[in-house]
Amino acid sequence: MGFYSANTPEQKRVKQLTGDIxxxxxxxxxxxTRGIPIYNAYNIQKRLIHEVEQEQLVGVDQVDERLMELLDERGKNKVTHRYVDFVSREDSASKGVIPKRPDEESSLPPKDQIRIPPRARDGQTFKTDNELSQEEMLKKIMLQNKKIINQNKIIIDLLKKQGENND
Structure with missing residues (x-):
């Protein structure tokens, strides 16, 4: 049994870029290096998490761009590199998410055209009434008559009990 993570790829990316708690x-x-105090680093992290939860940022690329915007706004020193390029994206890819259903048509025929064959009983094939021999037909009729007689006996017993209760 595996663990299913409900985190979206955007949430995973924010945690990967800035940290968890x-x-x-x-x-x-x-x-x-950018001259940003530590309390502003926490504010940047909170801001990113808030925007992801409000679904303002959709996609890992938007999370990266927004983080770089916030770093550039709050930074006092100019930096030539991009911070998000140092962190790999593979780790933030959502591995436990159920993939979306494909939009293209499936190769299966429609449900109304699928016919399920009857269950095979040890490879036996059953003959229709026209194909039965006279002996087999008489055996079949006798078996049906036995079932009807047994049903009638049960009904007669129930009627007798009803009659006794009414007296």
């Missing part, structure tokens, strides 16, 4: 060291170092 505590800010990770890479993001802390990036903020230090």
């Amino acid at each position: 505590n800010i990770n060291d890479m993001f802390k170092n990036e903020c230090n």
